[in-house]
Amino acid sequence: MPIEGLQGEDIPSHILWENVKVDAIQVSFDSPLKLKDVFNAKTWEVKDNNLAIKKIELGGYVGLSFETSKVSAIEVVVPVKYRLFLSNGDVIKETKEIKLFRPELEVKVSERKITIDPETLFVKGRMGVKNIGRGTLIMRISAAESGMLETPPEHREFAEKFVSDLFEEMSELTEEFPEFQPIYEEMIEWENRDLNLMELTEDERNSVVEYTNKLVKVLGSNKALLQGFAEAYAKAFARNTELIDAVQKFIRVYESLVSKDILLINPFDEILLGEKKEEITLKISQTDKVYDTYDDIALPKIEFTSRGKPVKVPVYRLFDWG
Structure with missing residues (x-):
């Protein structure tokens, strides 16, 4: 044991x-x-x-x-x-x-006012976030107010094109490795369902874990298939070199947070601020590596200001991590 x-x-x-x-x-x-x-x-x-x-x-x-x-x-x-x-x-x-x-997220809001420099994007009044437990905590940040948080077009474009190219590469794998066909078809089904990992039912969670175990088993039983699977990801990235800056930025943020046992799945979603002060209520949804159920964390309403100028700031910059 x-x-x-x-x-x-x-x-x-x-x-x-x-x-x-x-x-x-x-x-x-x-x-x-x-x-x-x-x-x-x-x-x-x-x-x-x-x-x-x-x-x-x-x-x-x-x-x-x-x-x-x-x-x-x-x-x-x-x-x-x-x-x-x-x-x-x-x-x-x-x-x-x-x-x-298990992981446990601790959030500290020392003051309910955040000021963003529109020139440097320096954030004053950041909130503290720390995983005080063990194991990776997966989290997503959303806003209660409609239209205050959006995904940058270039990141949305990369995600959509990368997934499309990846499935095209995976389809070629099924011709060489017929045993991969059922996994590939199930992979497409999961993509079409567009599940929110933070809101899985128990049946959905069990299905995700079961699918992951099947994928690991199939890949682990054939080294050539495993290599082809890895190459499919590499080729999909290579077909999107024009978006490599977005990828590299994501990897840098991903590595810095994972080292603190936190995975923020929407780090580049942006808070949209106008010339006037805005009061925004943020919510943190969370889960772990087995997609277990955790309570959402509702943050207090916070006043945001950008010194009279419109600005967009990635949500990961609103927090001190760890």
Whole structure:
């Protein structure tokens, strides 16, 4: 069993033995672990948080898979107790612990007034944002007021053209690797559904995780396919060199935030300010790498001013990160 994992993801556990005959196995565990599956066991039953394996198919190995769920604590240590009953009457006892963690966003608004220099775009009165937990937090910033936040045309153009070119490259992969065809078709379905990662239902979240696992499995089973998949991304980028400045800017911001365990998925959406002061209410939507549900964070209404001149400022510049 791993020593730690993200709350909400599946956790594997392997029981291995040699040179002994194991007749039965008992495993006890606590919440938020929940038994998901048992491998290489002919007969077994689970009651509450206790698993009893009464008959093993092939000696030497039993595999377990646990589900986990998000809890209020940022970190929780969960013990798992194993007992192996040998044919000679001996009992082997062992306890393992796993630390389950999750991200947690802390937002500090020291003053409810932000001033933006229209010449330098220097922002005075930035809000503080920090991931005080562990694991990457995925977040999106939106505005309650209509028309106050928009995606720059060049970034929208890049995203649309890149996706179109990428699917064209992926289509060619299906001709060389027929096993990639079902994954490719499902990829198109996901793109057409245009899901908001911050507002997934439990069924949608499970479907996304299931699809991701299938993609990883298919790519991991064929090195040539994996290389072709990576090359498809490289070719799609190469076909959009006229937009490379937007890409490089995104990568720089992406790397600086990911180093702080935060992924802002709309860093270049812009706050639009006119000559007059504006009062804007921002909202932070959030999730994690397994797309678990987190409460939105509604920030207090903030007064924005740009010294009497119209200005556009990327939302990532409104915050001090970490």
